[in-house]
Amino acid sequence: MDLLSFARGPALKIAMGVFFVGVFWRIVSFMLLRIRREYSRPRASLLRYVSIGLFATASRSWPHPQFIKRTGAGEALGYSYHMGLFAIILAYGPHIAFLGGLLGFTWPGLPSSVITGIAVVTATLFAGVLYRRVTSPVMRMISNFDDYFTWFITMLVLLTGLATSAHLGARYETLLAIHILSVDALLIWFPFGKLMHAFYIMPSRALNGAILARKGAAT
Amino acid sequence: MNEIQNDDQTPEQRVAGAMTGYSKEIGALSAFRLESCIHCGMCADACHYYIATEDPQYTPIWKVEPFKQAYKREASAFAPVFRWFGLKRAVTAEQLAQWQHLLFDSCNMCGRCSLICPIGIDVAALIEQARHAMFDAGLAPAELYTKAEHQQRTGQPEASVEPYREQLLAIGAQFGVAMPLDETEVDVMLCVPRTDIDKYPSAVAALGRVMQHLGVKHTFRSDALIAENYGYYSGGQEWQRAISLRLIEQAIACRAKVLLIPECGHAYTALRWEAADLYGKALPFQVMAVTEYLAIALHEGRLRLGKADIGSVSFQDPCQLDRKGGAGEAPRALMKAMGVDLHEMQNNRGFSFCCGGGGGVVDIERAAPLRYRTMEVKMREIDVTNSDSFLTGCSDCRNTFDDAQRHFGWNKTPQSLLELVATSLVPASDPL
Numbered sequence: 001m002d003l004l005s006f007a008r009g010p011a012l013k014i015a016m017g018v019f020f021v022g023v024f025w026r027i028v029s030f031m032l033l034r035i036r037r038e039y040s041r042p043r044a045s046l047l048r049y050v051s052i053g054l055f056a057t058a059s060r061s062w063p064h065p066q067f068i069k070r071t072g073a074g075e076a077l078g079y080s081y082h083m084g085l086f087a088i089i090l091a092y093g094p095h096i097a098f099l100g101g102l103l104g105f106t107w108p109g110l111p112s113s114v115i116t117g118i119a120v121v122t123a124t125l126f127a128g129v130l131y132r133r134v135t136s137p138v139m140r141m142i143s144n145f146d147d148y149f150t151w152f153i154t155m156l157v158l159l160t161g162l163a164t165s166a167h168l169g170a171r172y173e174t175l176l177a178i179h180i181l182s183v184d185a186l187l188i189w190f191p192f193g194k195l196m197h198a199f200y201i202m203p204s205r206a207l208n209g210a211i212l213a214r215k216g217a218a219t
Numbered sequence: 220m221n222e223i224q225n226d227d228q229t230p231e232q233r234v235a236g237a238m239t240g241y242s243k244e245i246g247a248l249s250a251f252r253l254e255s256c257i258h259c260g261m262c263a264d265a266c267h268y269y270i271a272t273e274d275p276q277y278t279p280i281w282k283v284e285p286f287k288q289a290y291k292r293e294a295s296a297f298a299p300v301f302r303w304f305g306l307k308r309a310v311t312a313e314q315l316a317q318w319q320h321l322l323f324d325s326c327n328m329c330g331r332c333s334l335i336c337p338i339g340i341d342v343a344a345l346i347e348q349a350r351h352a353m354f355d356a357g358l359a360p361a362e363l364y365t366k367a368e369h370q371q372r373t374g375q376p377e378a379s380v381e382p383y384r385e386q387l388l389a390i391g392a393q394f395g396v397a398m399p400l401d402e403t404e405v406d407v408m409l410c411v412p413r414t415d416i417d418k419y420p421s422a423v424a425a426l427g428r429v430m431q432h433l434g435v436k437h438t439f440r441s442d443a444l445i446a447e448n449y450g451y452y453s454g455g456q457e458w459q460r461a462i463s464l465r466l467i468e469q470a471i472a473c474r475a476k477v478l479l480i481p482e483c484g485h486a487y488t489a490l491r492w493e494a495a496d497l498y499g500k501a502l503p504f505q506v507m508a509v510t511e512y513l514a515i516a517l518h519e520g521r522l523r524l525g526k527a528d529i530g531s532v533s534f535q536d537p538c539q540l541d542r543k544g545g546a547g548e549a550p551r552a553l554m555k556a557m558g559v560d561l562h563e564m565q566n567n568r569g570f571s572f573c574c575g576g577g578g579g580v581v582d583i584e585r586a587a588p589l590r591y592r593t594m595e596v597k598m599r600e601i602d603v604t605n606s607d608s609f610l611t612g613c614s615d616c617r618n619t620f621d622d623a624q625r626h627f628g629w630n631k632t633p634q635s636l637l638e639l640v641a642t643s644l645v646p647a648s649d650p651l
Contacts, residue, residue, distance in 0.1 A: 029296035030250035039495035041505065043545050060339050066570040067335050070264035075337065078259070137275040138260040142284075147258050192297065197338065200255040205339035207251070212341065215492060216545020218334055218569025 004173050007180035015184035022191025023199060043216035056209025056219050057202045077128055084122030085154075088115060088161070116165055123158050126151070146193040153189055156182045230312040230357065237356035238310045241286060241348075242293030249348055250294065252340045253287050256280055262342050265335035267572050268325045271593040279332035279342045282321040285310045286349045312356075319358050322349055324586035327577035328485075329538035334569065343543070350454030359453040362582045367449035371458040374442060374465055376413055376449050384441045386416050387423065394424035397431060401473075402438035407512075408475035408504075409439050410446040410466060412483040412614040418621075419614060425641035426481055426509065432523075432644045433516055437479075443469035446486035451493070452579030460497040463489060470504050477505045479512055482637050484539030484577065484613040491544060508540055509637060510612050514549035517556055523645040527557035530607035533564055535597075535620070535633070536571035537613035550612050550636055557643045562604040572597045574611070576619030594623050601631060610636045 001009070042049065061079070063071050089095055091110040100106035109115075130151055133139045160179035163169055170178075189195065212219045228236070245253075260278055263269040268277035275281070292298060292307040301307040328350075330343035353359060359367070366376035375383055384400065391398030399405075407430065415422040430437045443466045450459030470478045480487045491506040516522035534550060541547030547568045554561050566572055575594040580586050601609055611617055611633050620633035645651055 026254075026296045030247050030254060033245060033247040033250050033294070035247045036496065039498065039501050040492045041495075041501065056339055060337055063337075064334060064570065066566055067261075067264060071261045071335065074259065074261060078337070136260065137273075138263045138269070138278050139258065141275040142258045142260055142278055142281050144258070194257050197255060197257050200251070201338055204251065204255040207248070208333070208339040208341045211248075212333070215543065217330075218542045218545075 002173075002177075004177040004180070007177040007184065011181060011184045015187035019187040019190050023196070026191050026196055027199065038214070040215075042214045044213055049210045049213035052213035052219055053206040053208075053210025056213075057205045059219070060205045060209070074132070077125060077132065081122050081125040081129060084118050084125065085158075087118050088122065088158075091115060112165065116162070119158060119162050119165075123155070123162065126155055126158065130155075149189070150193045150195055153182070153186050154195075157186050234310065234312040234315050234356045234358075237315075237352045238285075238289040239293060240355055241352040242289050245290055245294055245348070249345060250290065252342075252345055253283070253290050254295070255338045255340055256287075257338060259337060261335050261337060262332040265331040267327075267329075267331070267575070267593045267596050268589070271596050272589075276321060277325055279326070279346065280340075282318070282326060283342075283345045283349045285314055285318055286345070286352060289352075315353065315356055315358055318349075319353065319360065322346060322353055323360050323363070323578075324580065324583055325589060327538070327573040327575065327580055329573035329577055330543045331538070331570070331572070334542070347454075351456050352454075354454030354456075359455065360579075360583050362584065363449060363453035363579045364455070366582065367453040367455050367458045367462075370445070370447075370449045371455075371461040375445050376447065383411075383413070383416055383444045387411070387439060387444065390416070390420040390423045391427060393420065394428075396424045396427035398427050399438045401441055402436070403473045404436070405438045405473050405475050406435040407437040407477045407479050408443075408466075408470045408473055409437055409479050409481070410444055410486075411439070411481050412446050412486065414447070414483075414614040414618050415481065418618060419635065422482065422614065422635045422638055425635065425638040428641040429509075429513060429522070429637070429644065432646075433521055438473055438475075440469040440473060446481055446483045446490075448486060448489040449579070451485060451489040452582070456497070459489065459493070463494040463497055466490065467494060467498055467502060470502075475504050477507055477512065478502075480506060480508050482509060482537075482612050482614050482617075482635060484537035484544075484615060485579075487537075487544055487546070488539040508544070508546045508549070508612075510540070510549040510553060511546050513637075513640060514552045517552060522556075522640075523647065523651055524553070524556045524640065524643045525645045525651065527559055527639050527643045529557075529559060529634075529639060531560040531562050531605070533562045533601055533604040533606040533609040534567070534636075535564075535574060535601075535609060535611035535613075535616050536568055537611065537616055538571065538573050538577055540612060541571065542569040550610075553636065553640055554610070557639065559610075559639075560606075562606040564600040564604055566600060572600065574613075574616040574619040576615050576622075581615060581619050581622070590619075591623070591626055594619070598623060598627070598629060598631075608632065608634055610634050610639060612636045 063075055092115045093109045096106050096109045133143055160182045164175040164179045209219045262280050263278040266279050288307050289310050292301045326346055332342040370376040387398050411423050448459055448462045450462045487508050495502045513522055536547055575590045580590055617633045623629055
């Protein structure tokens with residue numbers, strides 16, 4: 001078995017297995033913990049506070065005006081590279097073909113040259129994220145192995161993908177195998193680190209938003 | 220460790236027990252909050268301690284770092300892996316002792332950090348839970364611990380020369396206001412901030428006067444006079460429960476329909492939002508802040524207010540009443556009815572900065588120098604409104620600003636909104 005067959009064969013299957021089982025267990029494990037019942041009289045109706053919670057899934061994407069001067073740049077950087085990553089994953093032809101194979105349907109993508117441009121910008125922004133993490137006293141203090149390793153593995157996927165699409169440095173098959181292996185590694189790491197925020201962010205905004213809204217508190 | 224904490228355990232044993240207890244009691248919601256953090260550090264930009272000092276240790280989520288460590292090691296999805304491979308070390312007594320400064324001296328439990336988190340995490344709720352573990356580890360600051368212990372045992376946080384019951388009646392006599400005591404079959408049960416009895420008796424009289432004006436049957440109860448809950452401040456949940464139960468039992472005994480919380484933000488959180496959970500069932504009466512109650516009476520036409528002669532005013536929103544309690548419109552309705560020329564601060568309502576004294580910080584002596592630094596943020600906001608005076612609806616805020624006035628030689632005197640209402644009452648016999 002050559003490297004490419006291994007990367008998209010058994011390695012990918014193992015990675016996806018770890019990914020699905022790990023994500024499932026990470027979510028179920030805290031749901032098995034005690035859930036406290038609230039006995040205080042709510043200020044808002046159930047419909048109102050659930051609606052506000054759902055609205056918070058969108059509204060927390062944009063900082064409150066009172067905070068925007070202090071956090072606007074950081075949020076802009078964060079959302080920009082996330083949008084870049086989404087575009088690369090969901091709008092690049094070979095990725096659509098791969099995901100289409102799993103899902104059973106495909107969708108139109110963007111031209112490769114556009115995706116390459118987006119990938120270069122995204123990688124640059126992502127380098128900026130690391131720079132910010134190591135130069136900001138606050139972020140440096142609260143960062144741990146998870147933050148740096150997650151950054152490293154995501155950047156690895158991004159750079160190997162760019163190298164593959166540009167046929168840079170080695171045979172295309174070798175570059176593709178390395179890129180897929182980096183994706184396998186990312187999938188294996190996913191349930192153990194902060195990449196889980198992909199699954200947590202919306203429920204967190206909704207749940208915390210609804211709990212605050214139940215009191216009529218600011219959300 | 221608290222020298223007064225008296226058991227046979229070593230500090231290490233007590234900390235180990237507290238952290239295991241924390242991990243077992245954490246619950247799904249707090250676990251979810253800890254799991255969701257992406258270490259973006261934005262919560263620092265909401266915290267007045269960080270804004271005033273730019274010291275990264277005051278980043279709100281950093282204040283729960285040892286507890287995140289304990290959770291990951293003891294109760295998270297991969298806890299055995301963290302333990303077996305030594306990836307997360309057990310929290311030590313020394314480590315936790317360092318965090319006492321971060322969880323008590325430099326956090327007002329104001330909740331502003333919970334509004335900035337892009338993931339939506341209620342960081343303040345995590346900090347409150349961490350205070351519980353600190354208390355169990357014997358690491359509540361002595362000032363808060365001793366007051367909580369005294370209050371859960373006697374009903375008042377400190378011994379007083381005269382019992383508060385006698386002081387209350389004396390205030391009534393001094394101001395010519397009836398202070399009904401220990402009556403039953405009432406509409407409203409009242410309690411008072413200890414701060415008001417000690418420092419602002421006119422606010423106690425104002426409470427009696429507005430109730431008299433409304434003509435509702437009301438009473439104070441000798442066995443549950445004090446609104447503050449030092450169990451809440453100190454992190455001692457059992458004591459918080461005992462202190463709340465004292466009020467709950469008295470409200471039930473006098474068959475009150477409403478337990479009215481005076482101008483005291485943390486008493487509102489403790490009784491309005493947390494007491495029923497500690498009681499274990501829904502309370503058989505309503506808990507309302509006095510400003511909420513008065514705003515409803517105003518809306519119903521029972522509270523008759525004339526124009527207040529006070530000039531321009533800025534208003535300090537108590538964090539627990541507005542940001543965390545949702546009662547921020549009531550004071551504005553009252554001020555509007557009195558024709559108050561309100562000059563809002565740049566950060567108001569849910570986004571208001573804490574006075575700096577909340578969460579028991581005003582009681583912690585060693586925290587004063589840092590508290591004064593953070594207060595400058597708030598004082599600047601008040602100054603730039605160019606208002607003649609400023610009002611608040613919380614006696615702890617008032618007390619903290621009074622202290623600032625003395626410390627800085629500041630030219631602003633905080634005033635009570637309730638007192639302003641009491642001086643603006645229009646009798647039913649007079650035209651509005």
